[in-house]
Amino acid sequence: MxxxxxxxxxxxxxxxxxxxxxxxxxxxxxxxxxxxxxxxxxxxxxxxxxxxxxxxxxxxxxxxxxxxxxxxxxxxxxxxxxxxxxxxxxxxxxxxxxxxxxxxxxxxxxxxxxxxxGEEMWAIAMTEPGTGSDLAGMKTTAKLSEDGTHYVLNGAKTFITGGVHADRMIVCARTAAPTAEDRRHGISLFVVDTKAEGYSVGRKLDKLGLKTSDTAELAFVDVKVPVEDLMGEENKGFG
Ligand SMILES: Cc1cc2nc3c(=O)[nH]c(=O)nc-3n(C[C@H](O)[C@H](O)[C@H](O)COP(=O)(O)OP(=O)(O)OC[C@H]3O[C@@H](n4cnc5c(N)ncnc54)[C@H](O)[C@@H]3O)c2cc1C
The missing domain is CATH 1.10.540.10 (Acyl-CoA dehydrogenase/oxidase, N-terminal domain)
Structure with missing residues (x-):
């Protein structure tokens, strides 16, 4: 054929x-x-x-x-x-x-x-140690600073493909509590510079397959993310 x-x-x-x-x-x-x-x-x-x-x-x-x-x-x-x-x-x-x-x-x-x-490799971090399929249950938070110039990111992610080498990570985080009507409300997307202070890559996870694809744990401790790197509408990231 x-x-x-x-x-x-x-x-x-x-x-x-x-x-x-x-x-x-x-x-x-x-x-x-x-x-x-x-x-x-x-x-x-x-x-x-x-x-x-x-x-x-x-x-x-x-x-x-x-x-x-x-x-x-x-x-x-x-x-x-x-x-x-x-x-x-x-x-x-x-x-x-x-x-x-x-x-x-x-x-x-x-x-x-x-x-x-290729100067900046991208990846996306949604999954957390306690949150996989039920993504609305994520615990990572991003709080807007008092002067409104940046968000402060805290939390952890796991199973992140490309996480070892990524230069820019799209991190999904809670910017507001869920509402009674919609658990998905309050999640936002941030384009995080992986060289920012407080951003760290944990273990590279071993897997049964996909052996050459790096899969990492990530941790964020008071990582400052400029407001210019909020991607899409605040609190509407789940969509
Ligand atoms: C190789 C690999 C690469 C990955 N890369 C990324 C990545 O780049 N970025 C990222 O954010 N994440 C990534 N992930 C994570 C992936 O998105 C999660 O593993 C997935 O969302 C499932 O979450 P979990 O592993 O916590 O399983 P769980 O959510 O704990 O689910 C475990 C089992 O329970 C079942 N289950 C869950 N909820 C229900 C329910 N309500 N009813 C019935 N059954 C249910 C599931 O189908 C599954 O069989 C990767 C995972 C792997 C294995």
């Missing part, structure tokens, strides 16, 4: 990705597997290939392509070789939709160029 979903641009991209995997991943994959993660430098190589900017607008350094087909090619080729690109999947597949949907124009200008260049 002949597929018609991919055109010659996709097939040329496939050749590039296949050669890249053979040169840059296959020879070192056992080491990544043993280490439980891909090295941070590898993500710069992916960025150079243009992998992070496929669906990012050209004004922010991306290719501005409104299609998942190039990403489908990547997943076909990694599956074919029996390898993965580490924890980088969450950068584009989870991080980017949040930025595209919720970030202001000012935030997009600040976040996206570094997102595309």
């Amino acid at each position: 002949r597929r018609t979903v991919f055109n010659e641009d996709h097939e040329a991209f496939r050749e590039t990705i296949r050669a890249f995997i053979e040169a840059e991943v296959v020879p070192v994959y056992d080491d990544w597997f043993a280490a439980g993660q891909a090295p941070r430098d590898f993500y710069y190589k992916l960025a150079e290939l243009g992998v992070f900017g496929i669906r990012v607008d050209e004004e922010f350094g991306g290719a501005g392509i409104d299609s998942y087909k190039f990403e489908a090619v990547i997943y076909e080729e990694t599956a074919r070789a029996g390898i993965s690109f580490g924890g980088s999947g969450v950068h584009v597949l989870l991080g980017l939709p949040y930025i595209k949907l919720l970030a202001s124009d000012e935030q997009k200008k600040r976040y996206l160029p570094k997102f595309v260049s």
Whole structure:
């Protein structure tokens, strides 16, 4: 059977990705597997290939392509070789939709160029030691400072894919108590600089599978998050 979903641009991209995997991943994959993660430098190589900017607008350094087909090619080729690109999947597949949907124009200008260049790897932290499926039960809090310039973040997260290497973490936290009618009310999303004081990465968790995808515990002790890094509407983050 002949597929018609991919055109010659996709097939040329496939050749590039296949050669890249053979040169840059296959020879070192056992080491990544043993280490439980891909090295941070590898993500710069992916960025150079243009992998992070496929669906990012050209004004922010991306290719501005409104299609998942190039990403489908990547997943076909990694599956074919029996390898993965580490924890980088969450950068584009989870991080980017949040930025595209919720970030202001000012935030997009600040976040996206570094997102595309791989200078800042993104991940998302929702799950907590006591809160998985029941996300509305999260305990991490973000309190607005008296002068209104920043939020103060306190709490812990676990099972966070890409958590070891992330430079920007979308952290879900309570900014208000739930209401009697809606337990989901009061959760907000913050784009947290992982180098901020009080932000720490705990254990890298061992897993049965997904061995090269780093999965981490995170802790926040009085982490200051500038108000400019609230993403989307305050208290409406659950949606
Ligand atoms: C490899 C891996 C990567 C992950 N990456 C991320 C990440 O990047 N960011 C992030 O925030 N989180 C991440 N997670 C966490 C993931 O989102 C949670 O594991 C998931 O939400 C389930 O939560 P839990 O593990 O606490 O299980 P629980 O919520 O405790 O559930 C345990 C079991 O009980 C069942 N259950 C729960 N509630 C009910 C109910 N009301 N009725 C019936 N059955 C129920 C569940 O189906 C499940 O079988 C990751 C997890 C894994 C394993």
